[in-house]
Amino acid sequence: MAGLYKALRKSRETTPHGSSKAMYFSLLEAAHIKRAGGPCAGFLAAQLQATRGHSTSMPTQAGQLNSWLAAHNETVGRQYQQYLASRQAGGPRRYFHSKAHALYFLRAVAPTKMVDGAWLYGVTRHWQDTRLASLIRIYLEELGDGAEAMNHVALYRKLLRVNGCDDWKTLDDQFFTQGAVQLALAANTETHLPEVIGFNLGYEQLPLHLLITAYELKELNIDPYYFTLHTTIDNAQTGHAHAAVEAVAEAMPLFGDSRQYMARVLAGVKLNDAGLSTLEIIRQFDLQQEVVRILQAKATIGRFMHANRCEIAGKSINAWLADSDQMVPFLHAMEKTGWIKRHHAPEESPFWKTFAGEKAPMFGVFTAYEQQVLYDWIAGDALENMPMLGRLGRPWRMVEKQGLAREAGKNNPHDNVYDLRTGGRIARLPVSHDFNQDQVSFECHVHSMDDGQALMEFLAGWLSPGKHHTPLGLCATRYFKSYLDSPF
Ligand SMILES: [Fe+2]
Ligand SMILES: [Fe+2]
Incomplete structure (x- = not known):
């Protein structure tokens, strides 16, 4: 029996293109994510093939996306109201039997959440192309515009740490497939732009499970902020769900054949089904x-x-x-x-x-x-x-989340020096000491660059999924956004 269990587990741990987990950690290295092709392209092609036959309610015509979005949100809203009514009538939690079950979920989805937004990284090197403006805006907002308190990966990392779930890297291969797909899209954006746009469209829509998860986490004394944030920032009127629909139309002129373009967008939408779904992860808990x-x-x-x-x-x-x-x-x-x-x-x-x-x-x-x-x-x-x-456990405290570093872009961008810790702009370079040498050399390098294109390429390297949530990555994000908002 144990032998059969091990064999079953092993068969789930490898895809025709190798281990998802190995792919995931390899692509987190900034140097590897720049080098597309090879096993990474094969992995992406296999996942596209595996999800090609899945069904989706997404329309095939770009012009119908807005009405689809409105209808989808109404359906989810009604379903959530039914859920709330059942809970108010004394019904049990739908997802989590206990706090351990909820924490298991937080840990099991960590490989996906720790690369939140990664599928859009590949568009940052096309920062000058206005047809990609909505995608770049979504990516920068996933990164909190460089404010750690609003960076989705940093927020999730903190949630894991507070709840003793930061050993997620030891999870089995099956938990890494969805995250590896997101990173593979980033690595292959040059040849898979419509699929990236479609994946983004599917991912940014409000799912019912997000609302229920946030509700039940709070009930189990777990800070739901990461999840409630996604119900607001991804909203269908002005948020990422809406921007994702705009992005489909914005990039369409890049492609001669709009039918073929939409077919590839839909393939990207279906790619959201790769790996374990949220509900599968919740149900598999024993x-x-x-x-x-x-x-x-x-x-x-x-x-x-x-x-x-x-x-x-x-x-x-x-x-x-x-x-x-x-x-x-x-x-x-x-x-x-x-x-x-x-x-x-x-x-x-x-x-x-x-x-x-x-x-x-x-x-x-x-x-x-x-x-x-x-x-x-x-x-x-x-x-x-x-x-x-x-x-x-002890009640979690609603910590007031820091606001975004909104002042970015107000002054001459070449005068910018940012405080790494607070994200605020300071007047001049800090004095070097043992705890800020990386920052000082980073700032000196940024301020020594006169070629705007080369500067943005340098900054984009720090916006990669493995780096953007580090102190220098956050600083680079603030510079990137600042230069983007105030052209040279
Ligand atoms: Fe996010
Ligand atoms: Fe989002």
Whole structure:
């Protein structure tokens, strides 16, 4: 059985064009994303082929997109009202059974969210082409226009960190397919512009699951800001959903055959189906399986860390942990010997006390996410009766989000020097010290460049999906937007 499971898992881990995960991390390197073709182009072609037969309600005529957009938003709005009515009538949560389930979701979609907007990166090198203005605007807004507090990737990274989910890079290959597709589109934009436009059109539309996710995350004491932000910034009237429709018409003159163009746009729309869907990820959660996975991961080190006199059911803990197939019997043994009291408050279980609480002997062994999984599993049928603090943790605080660095572009752009930390404009270059040498050399380089085209190319390199959320990437984004808004 274990062999069959491993074989099934392995078969999901490779596509005809190799591992999605390897592709994902390779394309995150700025140098690789510039070099299109090869395995990356093959991967994209295979994903386009795999989704070609999928259905979509998107119209084939560009002129019908606005009415489609209005109808789509009305349908989603009505469905959300029905959901709210069912919740107000006492109905259960639709997606997340417990906080651990919601955190599992946040971690599982991390490979996609950590490259939010990436599919548009390839258009930045065409910053002078007004037919791509809407696409460039969307990309810069995904990057928060260079303000860290509004950069979607930085926001998601913080959400992961706050909830102990930042070990997402260890996820299986299947979770990386959607993100790898987004990066592959960025790498192949020169030959796939209509597909990029179509992918953007599909991605930027408001889905019902976004509204429900935000509602249930808040209920489970998880900051929903990343998700509520997307219900506002992607809005259909002035937001990304609307700009994505505009982008279809704006770029059409670049292509002689509008029917062929729209066919490729639709292929890009369907590419949104590549990899696991949001609902598939939510549905595949199995609490006990997640407990087993966590113990298996800890066992690689834990098998050497216990004294041999520590025994459970006549077997040393080191021996239990030495065999990853023994985790389910190990859990049963802990239940039988009273180390775990399922369906009771976890604080009553000696196992829980070994790692939870300030002076616990195994303090720090499990992340906040892993502790939540263990809490929910031990509490079992009694979970909903547990006190709020134990079940949902300390309340998250609504932190006032910093506004955008709106002053960009007001003065002569060649006088710009930005403070890396606040994003505000400062008058002159900072004095160099050990903590800002990268910034000073970056600023000196920017201010020494007279050739506008070369400067924008240099800045665009810092806008890549792997770099734009770093301090220099954010600074480069502010310069890029500033120069874009105030031509030379
Ligand atoms: Fe976004
Ligand atoms: Fe967006």
